[in-house]
Amino acid sequence: MKPLLFLTALVGLAACDAGVETRKAAVPPGEQPAPTAAVAPLAASGPAATLTPETDAALQDAAAVVRLDQLSGQGPLAAKLFGTAGGDPAMNGLYTHIAFFQDPAEGWRVFRIGDVLDYRVLSQRPGRVDLELEESTMDEATGRIGSRTRRVIIGWPIAADGSAPAEVTVTPAQ
Template sequence: MKPVTFLAALLALAACDTQVETRKDVVPAAEQAATPAPAAASLTAAGPAATLQPETAPDVQQAAAVVQLDELKAQGQLTAKLFGTGGGDPAMNGLYTHLAFFQGPAEGWRVFRLGDVLEYRVLSEARGRVDLEIEESVMDEAAGSIGSRTRRVIVGWAVAADGSAPPTVTVTPAQ
């Protein structure tokens, strides 16, 4: 009977450990990913349900195709973002990657298509510039097979004193 009491006390003390959150970095990432999140309590209806109809505007269809979004936050008063839409042949890239600058409510966004890639990753950002790592499919015509390559690019634009969207952007190969 005493070992059971001792085990219960030990478990109770372990549950009171205030250092659990600070020790998460010690747990291997594979174990953290395997640990399920605690289930949230279900909500209880508190009024009648509203029935919604599907959206039919064409631009909503385009918005639904967005599969990646990265806000660029180092651009001062200029609102900028990178985004990728799904489309094309998924065996050969398929992430249409864009850079967009907000011009204002009347004009909307000024959008530049950077390319069709498998994926992109923002390496760094500074005012008037974003450095990207791009993974893309390439066709080996001689072998008749699809391979892949990783490349880096600097996407740049002139920073306007008034914070307006740039008229052009440049894409420069980088190391």
Template sequence: MKPVTFLVAVLGLAACDSQVETRKVEVPAAEQARSLPAAAPLSAAGPAATVQPDTDANQQWAASVVELTPLTRQGDRTVKLFGTAGGDPAMNGLYTHVAFFDSPAEGWRVFRIGDFLDYRVLSETPGRVDLEVNESSMDGATGTIGSRKRRVIIGWAVATDGSVPATISVTPAQ
């Protein structure tokens, strides 16, 4: 009985992989065909260069970005939504942010929107993006994990001087 219990425990722990990056995203064949035109494989035209792993600690954080959505209707301002892997993938795990590029000296101003399974942009206008988010939910009485979809409006003031917003708002929506 003990080997069976051990095997069940090991398999259970393996299923609780905290690395959301291991989730596979299936891309429909039609989309794959659009994204890469048919081409013959390349042939080497010189010696290969050996590249070592990047040891900059910030690269670990950058590699945890698993979703990126540029917002293209924000005028001259560079704005994006992005999600990083983290937390328990059984209960959400996509830490979702909106980021505004300020300047090379200041970098990005980043606001965390929430912790979801995923998000989808429904619409976008200057100073606003409407999202549908899919998130885990837990029944407090039974401990059963389920999921739900909800909608939110992410809003911010568009400054006449082009500066990045000091705050944003996250409003429940229908």
């Protein structure tokens, strides 16, 4: 039951429009975002339903998803990047993964790309996505936290039958 509930939660998250936050943040530097139109508060039209907290532990994993980017142009293969919150947010904390849908019984095949502050999709095409990764670094000699930006190419073979890849590669790039 737990895997089915977890899969249901992930499919629900996958249906979300992950580009909304990107579009909101796409305000040119120095300009203020357009104000949101005021909407009158809703008026109740029936009795309230009281909810109790969910007790399925698998939902904790689903609730940790804080970023989701669907990958397009992959033919019959359903692929996405996602990040879960975890670790020390002062030192990265966005556990970044790429996932490929296998089938309803097996769910997603997931590969961990790394622990970063943030990622940006630079480009994508069948069997490949180019990413820019923002990461925290630690100078072991001084104990100071710094940062770096690096780029990587995530690649995988495209199967004729649209099945999920058995492996992916991460290649440093410029």
